[in-house]
Amino acid sequence: MTVILDGKKLRDKILEELKTRLEKYDSSPTLVVILVGDNPASRIYVNNKKKTAENLGINSIVINYPSDVEEQVLLDKIHELNSDKNVTAILVQLPLPEHIDKFKIINAISPEKDVDGFTPENSGRLFTGEKPYVYPCTPKGIIRLLDEYEIPIEGKHAVIVGRSNIVGKPLAQMLLNRNATVTICHSRTKNLADITKTADILVSAVGGKIIGINMIQSNCVVVDVGIFKDENGKTRGDVDFDTVAPLTSYITPVPGGVGPMTIAMLMSNTVELFEKNL
Numbered sequence: 646m647t648v649i650l651d652g653k654k655l656r657d658k659i660l661e662e663l664k665t666r667l668e669k670y671d672s673s674p675t676l677v678v679i680l681v682g683d684n685p686a687s688r689i690y691v692n693n694k695k696k697t698a699e700n701l702g703i704n705s706i707v708i709n710y711p712s713d714v715e716e717q718v719l720l721d722k723i724h725e726l727n728s729d730k731n732v733t734a735i736l737v738q739l740p741l742p743e744h745i746d747k748f749k750i751i752n753a754i755s756p757e758k759d760v761d762g763f764t765p766e767n768s769g770r771l772f773t774g775e776k777p778y779v780y781p782c783t784p785k786g787i788i789r790l791l792d793e794y795e796i797p798i799e800g801k802h803a804v805i806v807g808r809s810n811i812v813g814k815p816l817a818q819m820l821l822n823r824n825a826t827v828t829i830c831h832s833r834t835k836n837l838a839d840i841t842k843t844a845d846i847l848v849s850a851v852g853g854k855i856i857g858i859n860m861i862q863s864n865c866v867v868v869d870v871g872i873f874k875d876e877n878g879k880t881r882g883d884v885d886f887d888t889v890a891p892l893t894s895y896i897t898p899v900p901g902g903v904g905p906m907t908i909a910m911l912m913s914n915t916v917e918l919f920e921k922n923l
């Protein structure tokens with residue numbers, strides 16, 4: 646029988662725990678989000694983050710810049726936030742406009758306030774085995790979800806489709822740290838289905854309808870990270886849920902799977918950074 650990995654239910658449980666954890670302190674964390682331009686999706690994500698943070702008692706500040714802001718203005722602001730003792734966590738909402746070097750911006754964030762875990766120091770620590778200040782939110786949320794349902798990782802073949810810096814690459818390392826055997830696939834991978842069919846755990850992070858019934862083996866665990874709007878404007882994931890789900894042992898829905906876990910882990914990371922500095 647297929648079990649649906651319920652990210653919403655686990656998110657609510659985690660947020661409740663974080664709220665209780667924060668109630669015992671005299672002060673509260675402050676999360677600063679830098680948003681450049683007026684990308685509607687980014688605005689929705691930022692508003693959700695702000696609302697969730699405020700419900701937990703986390704101060705949430707959104708700094709909004711116009712899309713033609715100069716790179717130096719952002720760098721100056723990040724340096725100011727780095728040295729502000731009242732700021733716990735800094736997040737730069739991606740994507741950034743093309744004239745801005747996203748690596749330069751991310752690299753400017755102090756690793757101790759890097760709530761996404763994207764700075765070279767934090768990703769370097771992840772890849773060398775030294776503990777990062779915090780782990781990237783989406784991979785951390787995926788692993789938390791697998792653990793909640795007591796899905797074994799050690800010794801399993803995990804296939805990840807997608808090699809982004811925010812999902813595929815850090816997730817591969819985190820699964821490797823948990824003793825999975827990991828294969829990463831991408832747009833130049835040949836015979837993708839032959840590889841995905843060997844997965845015990847299949848994670849798809851592409852952003853397009855890509856995983857069909859002919860691409861998985863029975864009883865596989867499927868984690869769908871992708872989110873996009875289909876031709877009818879409906880939110881959907883990479884996996885053809887209706888045909889694939891019956892063949893799986895566990896599967897995440899879209900929406901309601903990985904998305905809620907990502908935001909829960911952002912809050913969890915903010916609290917962790919706060920507690921490190923008490």
Ligand code: NAP
Pocket residue numbers: 783806807808809810811812813830831832833834837850851852853855870871872873903904905907
């Ligand atoms: P991304 O930077 O958009 O990259 C997509 C990846 O998919 C690339 O590695 C690309 O390969 C690969 N790809 C594209 N077409 C492919 C194909 N036909 N076959 C195999 N691989 C293919 O990735 P992302 O930022 O990780 O986002 C991926 C999706 O996850 C998006 O829908 C995004 O909205 C969603 N997302 C969701 C959450 C959440 O919380 N639920 C969080 C983050 C992202 P190349 O490297 O070769 O180009």
